[in-house]
Amino acid sequence: MPAFMYGTAWKKEATTRLVLEAVKAGFTGIDTANQLIHYDEARVGEALLSLADQGMTREGLFLQTKFTPVNGQDHRTPYDSTASITVQVQQSFDSSLAHLHTDYLDSYVLHGPYHRGGLGPEDWEVWAAIESLYTSGKTKLIGVSNVSAGQLALWCERATHRPMVVQNRCYAAFGWDTAVRDVCRRHGIVYQGFSLLTANREVFIDPAMRAIAEKYATGVAQVIFRFAMQIGMVPLTGTTNAHHMADDLRVDRFTLAPDELLRIETIAV
Numbered sequence: 001m002p003a004f005m006y007g008t009a010w011k012k013e014a015t016t017r018l019v020l021e022a023v024k025a026g027f028t029g030i031d032t033a034n035q036l037i038h039y040d041e042a043r044v045g046e047a048l049l050s051l052a053d054q055g056m057t058r059e060g061l062f063l064q065t066k067f068t069p070v071n072g073q074d075h076r077t078p079y080d081s082t083a084s085i086t087v088q089v090q091q092s093f094d095s096s097l098a099h100l101h102t103d104y105l106d107s108y109v110l111h112g113p114y115h116r117g118g119l120g121p122e123d124w125e126v127w128a129a130i131e132s133l134y135t136s137g138k139t140k141l142i143g144v145s146n147v148s149a150g151q152l153a154l155w156c157e158r159a160t161h162r163p164m165v166v167q168n169r170c171y172a173a174f175g176w177d178t179a180v181r182d183v184c185r186r187h188g189i190v191y192q193g194f195s196l197l198t199a200n201r202e203v204f205i206d207p208a209m210r211a212i213a214e215k216y217a218t219g220v221a222q223v224i225f226r227f228a229m230q231i232g233m234v235p236l237t238g239t240t241n242a243h244h245m246a247d248d249l250r251v252d253r254f255t256l257a258p259d260e261l262l263r264i265e266t267i268a269v
Contacts, residue, residue, distance in 0.1 A: 001107070001141075001165075001190060002062055003229055004249060005029035007238040008044055015040045018240055019047035023056065025245035031167075031192075031236055033066035033111055034096045036076045041065060041099040048101055064107035064165075065096045066145060067130065069122075072111055085122060089129035093138070107165050108139040112146035119154050131161045141165050143189075149179035156187045167192040167236075172200045172268035176231070185232070194236040196224050200268070208263055216254045219247065226251040227264045 006022040008015055008031060019030060033039045048061070067089050070081050079091035097103060110130060114122035127144075134142045143165025144155065156162040166184055170177045170193035177193065184191040203209055204220050213220045225248055228235040237248050256264070 001234060002027070002029035003234060003252070004225070005031050005062070005064070005192065005234060005236045006245075007194060007236040008032045008040070009038045009238060011043075011238070011240070012040060013043070014240065015043035016046045016050070019044055020050060021242050022245055023047070023051055023061075025242060026249045027245065028060060029062040029064070029234075031064045032100075033068055033109075034078045034092050034099070035066070035068035035073060035111065036078075037072070037074050041096060045099045045101050052101075058102055062106045063100055063102060064109060064141075065100065065105060066109040066111040067092045067126070068111040069114055069126070071114070085125045086129045089126060089133070093133055097138075104137070105139040107141040107143060108133055109143040109145050109165060109167060113144070113151055115151075117148070117150070119151055123151075127155065127159055131159070134161055141190075143167065147180065149183050152180060152183045152189075156183065156189075162187055163189055165190045165192060167194060169193075169195045169199055170228075170233070172203050172264075175269050176228075176233075176265060178265075181231075181233070190234060191232065192234045192236060193228055194238075196228060196235055197221055197237075200224070203267060206267055208267065212256070212260055212264075218251070218254065222247055222251045223256070223264070226254065226256055227261060230256055230261055231265065 006027040011018050032041045032044045034041050078095040079088040110126060114120055130142050133139050141164045143163045145167040147166060166189055168177050168180055181191050209220050213223045225235045239245055
């Protein structure tokens with residue numbers, strides 16, 4: 001999995017162009033979902049076809065998409081919403097392969113549990129269906145998004161194949177999702193953080209953050225992304241600015257000191 005991923009949510013008609021720009025800038029990890037409310041997976045596929053024409057091999061990209069349950073969809077479900085959850089997963093997965101013009105995925109993620117607290121029968125059924133895709137070799141990794149620490153711990157304890165990837169919205173006010181990251185650390189799960197910038201606007205005006213950014217001659221956004229990487233997180237960016245794409249990929253050119261990492265980790269707690 002790449003150390004930095006490009007997220008395609010809310011790009012609409014610009015999705016194809018922005019994926020092409022992201023890959024041109026150097027991103028090799030693309031995150032999407034089979035959910036037309038917020039994503040356009042088929043337009044990601046259009047970009048992939050164009051990249052293939054330019055010589056980019058499938059093996060040179062890390063493709064991650066998601067199964068979104070009915071409660072996260074509008075009327076445009078990519079599966080028969082009256083079918084069993086097991087059938088819905090298979091139909092959505094097949095649709096994603098067709099959209100992305102591939103015969104396998106690098107990572108397949110449940111967009112979110114069916115229950116806010118704990119795990120119900122639907123969660124176990126959907127996970128069993130996702131596990132079957134993994135055991136068949138159709139996806140190399142499986143995971144879950146928008147999950148609580150308690151739910152993730154249950155999956156790790158009881159599932160045949162525990163989640164290998166977690167993707168959560170990451171708030172500085174909650175210690176950058178420290179409870180979930182702790183579970184991930186204990187079980188060797190890759191943690192992907194999204195909305196690192198949009199969910200933490202207050203961090204941008206913090207004098208300490210501005211001072212750190214000035215020290216490294218970079219922006220606050222790049223400090224946040226570098227912080228995420230150094231604490232073991234795979235950050236996602238959804239920037240629509242080609243210059244920002246290039247800036248974000250250069251964050252490995254500096255290393256935050258231990259006291260700076262501690263300051264950022266506790267900056268809004």
